[in-house]
Amino acid sequence: MASRVAVIGAGPCGLAQLHAFEEARKQGAEVPEITCFEKQSDWGGLWNYTWRTGLDEHGDPVHGSQYRYLWSNGPKECLEFADYTFDEHFGQPIPSFPPREVLYDYITGRAKKSNVRQLIQFDTVVRWISYDEETGKFAVTVETRGDARTRTEEFDKVIVATGHFSTPNTPSFEGFGRFPGRIMHSHDFRDAQEFAGQRLLVIGSSYSAEDIALQARKYGADSVTISYRNEPMGFPWPAGIEEVALLTNVDGNTAHFADGTMRDVDAIVLCTGYQHSFGFISGELRLRTRNVLYPDNLYKGVFWLDNPGLMYLGMQDQYYTFTMFDAQAWYARDYVLGRISLPPRADMAADIAHWRDRLAACADPFDEIEFQADYMMDLYKDVDYPSYDVDLTRAHFRAWEHDKEASIIGYRDRSFSSPCTGTVAPVHHTPWWQALDDSMATFLGGQE
Numbered sequence: 001m002a003s004r005v006a007v008i009g010a011g012p013c014g015l016a017q018l019h020a021f022e023e024a025r026k027q028g029a030e031v032p033e034i035t036c037f038e039k040q041s042d043w044g045g046l047w048n049y050t051w052r053t054g055l056d057e058h059g060d061p062v063h064g065s066q067y068r069y070l071w072s073n074g075p076k077e078c079l080e081f082a083d084y085t086f087d088e089h090f091g092q093p094i095p096s097f098p099p100r101e102v103l104y105d106y107i108t109g110r111a112k113k114s115n116v117r118q119l120i121q122f123d124t125v126v127r128w129i130s131y132d133e134e135t136g137k138f139a140v141t142v143e144t145r146g147d148a149r150t151r152t153e154e155f156d157k158v159i160v161a162t163g164h165f166s167t168p169n170t171p172s173f174e175g176f177g178r179f180p181g182r183i184m185h186s187h188d189f190r191d192a193q194e195f196a197g198q199r200l201l202v203i204g205s206s207y208s209a210e211d212i213a214l215q216a217r218k219y220g221a222d223s224v225t226i227s228y229r230n231e232p233m234g235f236p237w238p239a240g241i242e243e244v245a246l247l248t249n250v251d252g253n254t255a256h257f258a259d260g261t262m263r264d265v266d267a268i269v270l271c272t273g274y275q276h277s278f279g280f281i282s283g284e285l286r287l288r289t290r291n292v293l294y295p296d297n298l299y300k301g302v303f304w305l306d307n308p309g310l311m312y313l314g315m316q317d318q319y320y321t322f323t324m325f326d327a328q329a330w331y332a333r334d335y336v337l338g339r340i341s342l343p344p345r346a347d348m349a350a351d352i353a354h355w356r357d358r359l360a361a362c363a364d365p366f367d368e369i370e371f372q373a374d375y376m377m378d379l380y381k382d383v384d385y386p387s388y389d390v391d392l393t394r395a396h397f398r399a400w401e402h403d404k405e406a407s408i409i410g411y412r413d414r415s416f417s418s419p420c421t422g423t424v425a426p427v428h429h430t431p432w433w434q435a436l437d438d439s440m441a442t443f444l445g446g447q448e
């Protein structure tokens with residue numbers, strides 16, 4: 001068994017990993033020394049909201065990509081920890097689509113209960129990870145940010161949980177250099193009220209584009225034009241939001257699109273996704289992938305094929321989040337504890353190929369939901385994660401897709417039942433489209 005394990009990052013994935021080890025320890029397992037390095041001064045990853053954009057107080061890129069008024073975009077019942085339910089945390093049933101602060105409270109609630117904070121070194125950024133073939137150990141160089149000191153420690157296993165929605169993918173378009181208004185990436189978007197009274201152009205056709213377009217209009221933008229590259233989202237947009245083809249160029253304030261449409265706009269938000277960025281990992285260990293449901297070279301979606309002592313959590317595109325992270329964390333833990341052994345490299349490569357072939361055959365989001373649920377089940381079957389009704393979450397996600405198609409401003413008003421407790425979520429006191437206050441107090445309390 002490994003004697004020293006490094007976990008990089010204390011976001012939802014890193015916290016899931018620390019919790020998984022702690023659960024085993026509580027049940028009497030001999031657990032190696034676990035050290036978690038977190039570059040921020042607090043835990044929660046993206047859910048730990050920051051007003052900062054650009055560089056942080058130490059001159060490093062800001063990790064946070066979440067913004068004010070962000071609400072869960074999937075039913076909470078599809079991400080409910082099987083060993084720490086919403087009922088347990090809140091002591092009362094709560095609606096299905098909570099705002100950010102509520103989910104932050106929930107994630108960190110489990111981490112507090114399992115007392116894993118003591119395992120985390122905060123304000124400690126990992127600058128370099130390499131592997132020594134001779135010793136069979138990883139060298140992890142960290143910098144403590146208060147005093148800018150670096151040191152290198154040896155570990156038997158390394159688990160990378162640094163997320164992949166923090167380094168923006170930022171294309172340019174002709175005329176941007178002379179555009180008279182603001183151009184930004186969704187990574188830097190913080191407060192929709194900034195665009196009140198403006199004509200906004202949003203580029204992209206995925207979750208950020210959808211949500212930022214809605215946010216902006218909800219908080220007072222005059223109009224929002226969404227420009228897609230491949231396919232429009234095609235939701236029934238409320239008045240003031242429309243989808244057009246890809247931007248070709250801007251000329252002054254005038255945006256020109258591939259379908260011949262022209263619109264005068266005041267500001268542009270690039271909702272063009274993120275890059276998997278691991279500049280702190282030596283090249284031969286570094287995951288290189290687009291945002292897909294099954295990245296190449298990761299056996300079980302976790303183990304680096306050429307050196308499975310290096311594990312990555314949460315690197316997939318995500319329908320499932322916290323429960324998928326738990327499945328991965330439990331599996332990684334059991335490998336570290338020697339409870340699971342991995343097959344020969346050729347078998348691992350064949351397994352990856354099998355999943356990637358199946359992914360290539362997915363035709364729509366409904367297939368993708370089944371794909372990711374099956375992937376989780378494949379992990380769950382080998383570990384002792386408490387069982388819950390995964391099939392119910394598949395049905396919830398299918399219903400959610402239909403709800404979005406029926407009403408993109410109303411889908412967050414729907415209620416789902418818990419796959420763990422059966423509790424049916426109450427309807428929120430204020431329809432999402434009218435709910436301007438996203439605080440936990442207002443969400444859990446009375447009317448706005």
Ligand SMILES: Cc1cc2nc3c(=O)[nH]c(=O)nc-3n(C[C@H](O)[C@H](O)[C@H](O)COP(=O)(O)OP(=O)(O)OC[C@H]3O[C@@H](n4cnc5c(N)ncnc54)[C@H](O)[C@@H]3O)c2cc1C
Nearest residue numbers: 009011012013039045046072073125126162163165314321
């Ligand atoms: C705008 C936005 C909205 C989202 N909304 C939802 C939602 O509604 N529901 C949902 O389920 N999911 C949502 N997600 C998905 C999100 O990816 C997951 O919920 C979750 O935050 C992923 O957890 P993680 O631990 O993998 O990564 P992160 O949350 O990104 O955490 C990674 C941690 O690693 C730390 N770190 C990074 N590099 C280093 C380093 N070199 N050294 C030390 N520490 C480091 C970071 O500081 C951070 O704390 C959203 C994502 C975005 C971008």
Ligand SMILES: NC(=O)c1ccc[n+]([C@@H]2O[C@H](COP(=O)([O-])OP(=O)(O)OC[C@H]3O[C@@H](n4cnc5c(N)ncnc54)[C@H](OP(=O)(O)O)[C@@H]3O)[C@@H](O)[C@H]2O)c1
Nearest residue numbers: 071072073171204205206207208211229230271272273291
């Ligand atoms: N809670 C919430 O409400 C909320 C809000 C925002 C984001 N999120 C989460 O954040 C994560 C990231 O979502 P995301 O939308 O930022 O990233 P994403 O899902 O990876 O989507 C990236 C988008 O950028 C487009 N794109 C990339 N390069 C482009 C280019 N050169 N020109 C035009 N379009 C380009 C892609 O277009 P193609 O489709 O054509 O490739 C795609 O639509 C998701 O997990 C999501 O759930 C949640």
